[in-house]
Amino acid sequence: MKSNFKIRYATHPDDAKTYDTQRLRKDFLVNDIFTEDEVNLTYSHYDRFIMGGAMPVHEKLQLESIPFFATEYFLQKKEMGIINLGQKGKVIADGQIYELEHKDALYLGSDVKDVSFESEEASKPAKFYLNACIAHKALPSKLISFADAPVLELGTTEESNKRRLYQHIVPHTVETCQLMMGITSPELGNAWNTMPAHVHELRMEAYFYFDIPEGKAAAHIMGQPQETRILWVANEQAVISPPWSIHCAAGTSPYSFIWGMAGDDDPIVPYPISELQ
Ligand SMILES: O=C[C@H](O)[C@@H](O)CC(=O)C(=O)O
Ligand SMILES: [Zn+2]
Numbered sequence: 001m002k003s004n005f006k007i008r009y010a011t012h013p014d015d016a017k018t019y020d021t022q023r024l025r026k027d028f029l030v031n032d033i034f035t036e037d038e039v040n041l042t043y044s045h046y047d048r049f050i051m052g053g054a055m056p057v058h059e060k061l062q063l064e065s066i067p068f069f070a071t072e073y074f075l076q077k078k079e080m081g082i083i084n085l086g087q088k089g090k091v092i093a094d095g096q097i098y099e100l101e102h103k104d105a106l107y108l109g110s111d112v113k114d115v116s117f118e119s120e121e122a123s124k125p126a127k128f129y130l131n132a133c134i135a136h137k138a139l140p141s142k143l144i145s146f147a148d149a150p151v152l153e154l155g156t157t158e159e160s161n162k163r164r165l166y167q168h169i170v171p172h173t174v175e176t177c178q179l180m181m182g183i184t185s186p187e188l189g190n191a192w193n194t195m196p197a198h199v200h201e202l203r204m205e206a207y208f209y210f211d212i213p214e215g216k217a218a219a220h221i222m223g224q225p226q227e228t229r230i231l232w233v234a235n236e237q238a239v240i241s242p243p244w245s246i247h248c249a250a251g252t253s254p255y256s257f258i259w260g261m262a263g264d265d266d267p268i269v270p271y272p273i274s275e276l277q
Contacts, residue, residue, distance in 0.1 A: 003039045003064045004032075010045040013224050013244045021229075028222060029231055030238040033208065034127050039063065039117075041130070044240050046204035047178070047262040050078075050132040051238055054117040056089065057125045063115035073113040079135035080108040080115075081169045081181040082128050083258055085210050089126020090118045093141055100126065103146035103183060105168035107176060111138035129208055133262035135177040142174045149173065149182065160250075161192035178262040185211075185256040193257065194248035196270035199225065201243050203263025208238040209255055216253035221246060226277045246271065 011019075011027055019027070030042050033053035039061055041052035054061050063074045071077065082091060084100040091098045093112045100106060108115065119125040149168045155161030167173060169181040184193050209218055212235035220231045222245045231239055233249070241247035243263065 001037050001039070001059055001061050003066070004041065005066055005068070006042045008042055008044045008240060011242060013227070013242070016223065016242075017227050024222075024229055024231060028240045029233065030206075030240065033129065033236055033238060036125075037061065041066070044204070044206070046240065046242055048134050049204055049206060049260070049262045050130070051206050051208070051260065052130045054128040054130060055086070055125055056117045056119045057122050061117045063117070074115065075108060075110050075112045075132070077110055077135060078132050079110050079139065079177055079179050080130060080132040081179050081260065082106045082108070082130055083168060083181060083183065084126050084128055086119070086127030087124035088120040089128065090120070091128065092116045092118070096141070098143050100128070100143070101145070105144045105149070105181065106141065107144065107169050107174045107179070108141045109139040110135040112141060129258055131179060131181055131206065131260035133178050137177060139175050139177065144168045144173050155190065155192070155195070157187075157190060159192070159195070160190050161195045162187045162190045163193060179260070181258060181260045183256055183258050186251065186254065188254055191250040192248065196273050197221070197225070197246035197248040197276070198268045198270050199244065199246055200263075200266040200268055202266035203261050204243050205241040205247055205259060205261045206238055207241065207247055207249070208236070208258040208260070209233050209249075210236055210257065212251065212255045213253050216251070216255075218249040218251040218255050220249040225271045225275065228276060
């Protein structure tokens with residue numbers, strides 16, 4: 001197995017305004033989340049948020065401590081949320097086996113020293129999408145199945161934004177220090193997520209798009225509400241959303257995405273659509 005680790009720095013919105021497409025993609029788009037028998041991690045300076053993937057195929061993968069952290073084990077002072085986007089697999093946390101089916105989630109607290117990932121069948125691998133952030137205390141780990149995740153029905157077909165928002169890791173399903181995660185899926189024939197869009201100045205967010213068919217894409221919109229830019233995203237690409245940025249998209253086909261957030265408590269206030277620029 002191999003672990004890959006990259007750093008993304010933070011950007012002032014006045015600087016981001018001057019970025020061309022390639023620079024925006026370099027700083028805010030995250031590729032290579034799932035590669036066979038590898039653990040890929042990207043460490044963002046926004047809220048020290050880590051996103052990545054573990055895709056065990058032929059071998060069991062280990063969540064290795066990263067020398068850069070100078071901690072004994074990966075989750076020391078960190079908490080993690082995991083959502084399986086592949087087929088059946090196992091996350092083994094200090095000997096405790098958690099079986100995750102498609103779209104099931106697992107929260108791991110910061111006292112878990114040893115984490116490994118395994119697929120049930122190599123021909124149908126699990127794909128564990130990972131988010132982690134700083135934790136000030138150790139909280140109990142918990143499995144949240146897709147079936148048990150509370151669902152919010154949002155939007156209308158008239159506005160092309162009818163969608164289901166599954167709340168896997170939110171305060172009323174599992175206690176965490178900072179982390180929140182879930183899945184949003186527009187209903188068939190609806191293009192928009194997170195419209196009206198919003199900004200939460202006190203927390204960052206990462207969107208990980210999946211189930212985008214080959215040859216299709218989503219137009220993810222970022223930037224301050226008066227200074228927006230588009231990032232075209234393909235299947236299994238993530239976008240880092242700084243606290244000063246809106247984050248929403250319209251797809252050219254059906255799609256879904258995992259949202260993950262860390263930072264301070266910040267109520268979400270929709271931004272008036274007529275004032276977007
Ligand atoms: O802060 C919350 C996040 O942006 C998402 O949960 C919103 C979302 O998925 C949607 O409205 O479609
Ligand atoms: Zn948001």
